[in-house]
Amino acid sequence: MIPAAFDYIRAGSIAEAIDLLQRDPDGSKLVAGGHTLIPTLKLRLASPALLVDIRGIAEMKGIAVNEDSIRIGALTTHAELLASEPLHKALPIFRQAANLIADPQVRNRGTIGGSLANADSAADWPAVVIALKAELEIASATGSRRVAARDFFVDIFSTTLGPSEVLAAIHIPCPAAGTRFTYRKIRHPASGYAVVGIAAAVRINAGVAANLSIGITGAASHAFPGDIAAEFLAGKPLSQGNIEEAARLQSAATECLSDRYASAEYRASLLGTETRRALLALAA
Amino acid sequence: MNAPVLPYIGQPLKRREDFRFLTGKGRYVDDIRLPGMLHMAIARSPHAHAIIKNVDLSAAKAAPGVRLALSGRDLEGRIGPIVPNWVIPGTKVPFRPVVAIDRVRFVGECVALVVAETQAHAYDAVGLIDVDYEVLPVVVDEEAAIAADAPQLHDSVPGNITTIYKVRGGDYAVAAREADQVLKLRVVNNRLIPTCMETRSVVASPDPDGTLTVYMPSQVPHMHRRWIAETVGIPEHLLRVVAPDIGGGFGAKMHLYPEELLCPHLARELGAPVKWWESRSESHQSTSHGRAHTENIEVAIKNDGTILGLKVETLGNVGAYLSNMASGGPTVNTVNFGTGTYKIANYEATSRVVVTNTVPVDAYRGYGRPEGAYIAERAIDAVARHLNLDQIEIRRKNFIQRADFPYRPYGSMGLMYDSGNYQGLLDKALAAFNYEARRNEREALRRDGIYRGIGVAAYTHVCGMAPSRRLALIGFDRGGWESARVAIDSSGRATVYSGSMSQGHGHVTSLSQIAADVLQIPIESIDVVQGDTRQVQAGHGTFNSRSMAVGGSSLHVCSQRIVAKAKKIAAGMLEVDEKDVAYAAGQFSVPGTDIAPLSFGKVARMAYVGHKLPDGVAPGLDETVFYDPTGMSAPSGVHLAYVEVDPETGIVDIIDYVAVDDVGTLINPLLAAGQIHGGVVQGIAQALYEEVSYDPDSGQLLTGSLLDYAVPRAEHVPNITSLFQETPSPTNPIGVKGIGESGSIAAPPCMVHAVLDALSPFGINHLDMPLTPPRIWAAVQSARNGASR
Numbered sequence A: 001m002i003p004a005a006f007d008y009i010r011a012g013s014i015a016e017a018i019d020l021l022q023r024d025p026d027g028s029k030l031v032a033g034g035h036t037l038i039p040t041l042k043l044r045l046a047s048p049a050l051l052v053d054i055r056g057i058a059e060m061k062g063i064a065v066n067e068d069s070i071r072i073g074a075l076t077t078h079a080e081l082l083a084s085e086p087l088h089k090a091l092p093i094f095r096q097a098a099n100l101i102a103d104p105q106v107r108n109r110g111t112i113g114g115s116l117a118n119a120d121s122a123a124d125w126p127a128v129v130i131a132l133k134a135e136l137e138i139a140s141a142t143g144s145r146r147v148a149a150r151d152f153f154v155d156i157f158s159t160t161l162g163p164s165e166v167l168a169a170i171h172i173p174c175p176a177a178g179t180r181f182t183y184r185k186i187r188h189p190a191s192g193y194a195v196v197g198i199a200a201a202v203r204i205n206a207g208v209a210a211n212l213s214i215g216i217t218g219a220a221s222h223a224f225p226g227d228i229a230a231e232f233l234a235g236k237p238l239s240q241g242n243i244e245e246a247a248r249l250q251s252a253a254t255e256c257l258s259d260r261y262a263s264a265e266y267r268a269s270l271l272g273t274e275t276r277r278a279l280l281a282l283a284a
Numbered sequence B: 001m002n003a004p005v006l007p008y009i010g011q012p013l014k015r016r017e018d019f020r021f022l023t024g025k026g027r028y029v030d031d032i033r034l035p036g037m038l039h040m041a042i043a044r045s046p047h048a049h050a051i052i053k054n055v056d057l058s059a060a061k062a063a064p065g066v067r068l069a070l071s072g073r074d075l076e077g078r079i080g081p082i083v084p085n086w087v088i089p090g091t092k093v094p095f096r097p098v099v100a101i102d103r104v105r106f107v108g109e110c111v112a113l114v115v116a117e118t119q120a121h122a123y124d125a126v127g128l129i130d131v132d133y134e135v136l137p138v139v140v141d142e143e144a145a146i147a148a149d150a151p152q153l154h155d156s157v158p159g160n161i162t163t164i165y166k167v168r169g170g171d172y173a174v175a176a177r178e179a180d181q182v183l184k185l186r187v188v189n190n191r192l193i194p195t196c197m198e199t200r201s202v203v204a205s206p207d208p209d210g211t212l213t214v215y216m217p218s219q220v221p222h223m224h225r226r227w228i229a230e231t232v233g234i235p236e237h238l239l240r241v242v243a244p245d246i247g248g249g250f251g252a253k254m255h256l257y258p259e260e261l262l263c264p265h266l267a268r269e270l271g272a273p274v275k276w277w278e279s280r281s282e283s284h285q286s287t288s289h290g291r292a293h294t295e296n297i298e299v300a301i302k303n304d305g306t307i308l309g310l311k312v313e314t315l316g317n318v319g320a321y322l323s324n325m326a327s328g329g330p331t332v333n334t335v336n337f338g339t340g341t342y343k344i345a346n347y348e349a350t351s352r353v354v355v356t357n358t359v360p361v362d363a364y365r366g367y368g369r370p371e372g373a374y375i376a377e378r379a380i381d382a383v384a385r386h387l388n389l390d391q392i393e394i395r396r397k398n399f400i401q402r403a404d405f406p407y408r409p410y411g412s413m414g415l416m417y418d419s420g421n422y423q424g425l426l427d428k429a430l431a432a433f434n435y436e437a438r439r440n441e442r443e444a445l446r447r448d449g450i451y452r453g454i455g456v457a458a459y460t461h462v463c464g465m466a467p468s469r470r471l472a473l474i475g476f477d478r479g480g481w482e483s484a485r486v487a488i489d490s491s492g493r494a495t496v497y498s499g500s501m502s503q504g505h506g507h508v509t510s511l512s513q514i515a516a517d518v519l520q521i522p523i524e525s526i527d528v529v530q531g532d533t534r535q536v537q538a539g540h541g542t543f544n545s546r547s548m549a550v551g552g553s554s555l556h557v558c559s560q561r562i563v564a565k566a567k568k569i570a571a572g573m574l575e576v577d578e579k580d581v582a583y584a585a586g587q588f589s590v591p592g593t594d595i596a597p598l599s600f601g602k603v604a605r606m607a608y609v610g611h612k613l614p615d616g617v618a619p620g621l622d623e624t625v626f627y628d629p630t631g632m633s634a635p636s637g638v639h640l641a642y643v644e645v646d647p648e649t650g651i652v653d654i655i656d657y658v659a660v661d662d663v664g665t666l667i668n669p670l671l672a673a674g675q676i677h678g679g680v681v682q683g684i685a686q687a688l689y690e691e692v693s694y695d696p697d698s699g700q701l702l703t704g705s706l707l708d709y710a711v712p713r714a715e716h717v718p719n720i721t722s723l724f725q726e727t728p729s730p731t732n733p734i735g736v737k738g739i740g741e742s743g744s745i746a747a748p749p750c751m752v753h754a755v756l757d758a759l760s761p762f763g764i765n766h767l768d769m770p771l772t773p774p775r776i777w778a779a780v781q782s783a784r785n786g787a788s789r
């Protein structure tokens, strides 16, 4: 299909984008990479009167690795996150995860901001930003605020982002030296999205887990932190037995999604298996 | 002219088409834009079964850019109905209007249309069409559809069964009595979507000379010309069907669909070109699906693994109406092949063709033969598992032997396997697969909790449906012949006009190789024309793996006629007796003399100036042949797969895949391997990934897009080793057999057997396709729970 007719404006700044959104919050949509929005328009599942293209907004671009934090502009594409050497040095999980998102064509257009704002229950970045304890910088007419990634996702396709707000950037505290990262994903055979995806970061101090942090996507209606497993392992050795128990507890405590492809029981089982495998990989 | 590099047959030449396709210079129907062209869009039924109470077109008609909006009622009596082309005797054919008139029977059926100045206008206006439906009860499953209280689709098809077809040989009842055991199994052949890279598309253009040209991606341009002529009411000679480059057909582009009738009709009504293009989501709910069978199987066996008899009950789901070949698929094409490569003297099969509230099901790569091979292979594998016999040895034991060919399975009067050497295929496959080492590895790894499995499948079938007079007996309303024309120009270059139709197969290359060998000229001096009914004399197109065996043979015979005539002319020019003239490498010579040889080009020149032609020889060097084969060729093969299954996630990793196929004489080993690769990928797709799913209560298509219908990508398929054994077919002058469908026939059982073998430590001995991770995981779970109970 082809989309219904719409107006199109390229915004030059965040302020301009917000101003345009405010005039008709229900009838306008931001477009970044367009790789989620355009298919929706083509199927006429959405027919906004106005598309506000934000790709030209300089303040939403770029990766900056600073002394104590890393700033990723919301418009940064998956391909840029994959290619960036400074980012890879600081947070190798970005390259690992970006490599598992779609294909090069999609990675060249799709943006991390679009992925987070869209909040698909099976998207990859939400798990990663949760595991990295990121803060999301949200711009609105009244100023700018920051929301912890773990509090950003509310439900399937639903976040704390207001209708006239723009996700401007992602801020990630620099990890302590020696922190290990991993991202694991079981891909849906058709969509390639995560049936279950596990992002984890940990520092191992004399065999004991420190600062273990887990982000989980695909399993439930929105990405969430794997606190149950993380709390169980806090201060404990990352032994096979402890890891298995932590994974089991996390799986048992999670209310999983069920759909035509995978039952809730299967997702819960995958969640346990993949959490275990992720942690074993980190412990190795 | 360069010297020819003879023989061309057998050379792994790259496709002569490659440059065009790989540099984006292919030209597809959607690339065609004509001046004044209008656009059609279709309103489709959102309900699987409903009475149409009213169609309100007023808002659509008033919308900007709209030229025309029509309902089924408006078109009633003006075009149609759509009738099938293969009708098994005794079949009840339901009435199928081009656009639904008073009732819809599947989600996606056409209920109305709009023609507008732009595609956007057409889509916008379709959204304004208001149809009032009264929803009826729905049935989507073939087993549910034949239940006594099932919703009925057509008054003319009581019980939802259009066709009952039986085949038998020997006496199954006696076999069952004499058997040590009778093993029963029920297998489901999952419904598939053919998923061509290029969706369907039509441009119909009324030309000033009174001709109507229809551009469409057709596997069968001449057949489409006939069907469109008959259904729309245009004299066939005033209709020109042009099929430009085609982005895949796989059977889906050889049927007759509403849009291909509507565009010609509307172009004539409006006096302007009318285009329709199918979106991917429309394709899922309007282009024919494939497979969709349930089979109940009984095998009468001896405890030593000898198979005495086989009994099959097939239910073939054909969707809401009988599409083009639909009554032939689950019947002749499936159950005739139910005994596979095995000597099973006592066979009894019944096939029922069942209508349901789903997209019509028709030919898809292999059409019936994958389903037939699946019966034979799943049965013999189940027997091996049940009796704890070796999966290879049981096949060796029951194979049709080399000395048995030509072989009529179960004493069939209609079916004959012309040639084969299954032992040879098996031995070659086992060696390439490193079977013994892999078996040992599998055993060793199992002790470490790593579950690997080896799968094997053998197949044979027949292709190139022929001869013509036999097709009458099975209700197939077309011939089995193919035509070829070879036109030599005055410099000795050749243009080949073939009635077969490439859809990415590389016919320009393979047909040139055939012609070049007979004409003894360089392949670069040969051009191939297909896909234009005004240029190509006649034809049946490409399906049923027929192009090389029938189309190629036709070209072979035609090229021989050219050489025969050229020889006569050369003899006249050389002033010798024709029988003293030898012809090789483009030169006519008189062996044993010092007469200077004469080039093919010079002879061609003489044919056209006509200055010195022998008496009785007409000018020109241009021949046409209609070649009707005497029989069908029987390709065969043995495939092996090696997989690892993760019981915790259910994920299958394909470690290796070896295909050894016997397709007779190999014209081009590179293109042949390409055909095997493509077919195997589609077979793996059926076994592991693809399944069309319908909601049983509402009849909604649940796999409406490629987000949920899993067509495999590169990461999902292994490297495939494709090897060949050449047992020439005695049924045609080249010795070639069909190849296009082989991979999709062998791979599904091969993959299923590999996964079942990997899962055998869990006691799992049956799973239905597709073997998705959740399905495998659930089977492991219930096996474990059962074991712990």
Ligand SMILES: Cc1cc2nc3c(=O)[nH]c(=O)nc-3n(C[C@H](O)[C@H](O)[C@H](O)COP(=O)(O)OP(=O)(O)OC[C@H]3O[C@@H](n4cnc5c(N)ncnc54)[C@H](O)[C@@H]3O)c2cc1C
Binding pocket: A029, A030, A031, A032, A033, A034, A035, A036, A037, A038, A074, A075, A100, A101, A102, A103, A106, A109, A110, A111, A112, A113, A114, A115, A116, A117, A118, A122, A123, A124, A125, A161, A165, A166, A167, A168, A191, A192, A193, A194
């Ligand atoms: C074939 C294919 C495969 C894919 N596979 C994967 C996969 O494996 N894993 C995965 O995670 N994703 C996958 N995606 C999604 C892809 O990553 C998308 O690009 C991404 O989800 C959305 O980013 P975008 O920039 O394209 O957003 P757009 O499509 O432009 O926008 C998406 C939504 O977010 C809003 N939005 C965008 N940017 C902002 C912002 N800065 N502030 C506020 N709102 C904003 C838009 O208004 C819109 O509602 C796939 C997509 C395709 C087409």
